[in-house]
Amino acid sequence: MDVRLTAFVKGHVQGVGYRWWTRSRALELGLAGSATNLGDGRVEVVAEGPEQACRALLELLPTGPGRVVFVAERWGEPRGGLSGFAER
Secondary structure: OOOEEEEEEEEOOOOOHHHHHHHHHHHHOEEEEEEEEEOOEEEEEEEEEEEHHHHHHHHHOOOOOEEEEEEEEEEEEEOOOOOEEEEO
């Protein structure tokens, strides 16, 4: 079953290649979505695809470059219309 994961990653995650790293992991897992720098220093990760793949990405997020101190997650129904994985 496909799902939508929205994760907010807090810590030193901007300017360290975190979005690029997240994009690479998401594409390896066959997910579509984006990784976006937010004005408050967090990175927002939106991923759609099989639930197991989204859960695998969620487990990887704390291990990315920089220093992750917290990951907040929100689950929902996929909205569709996403292709590839963008860095914003």
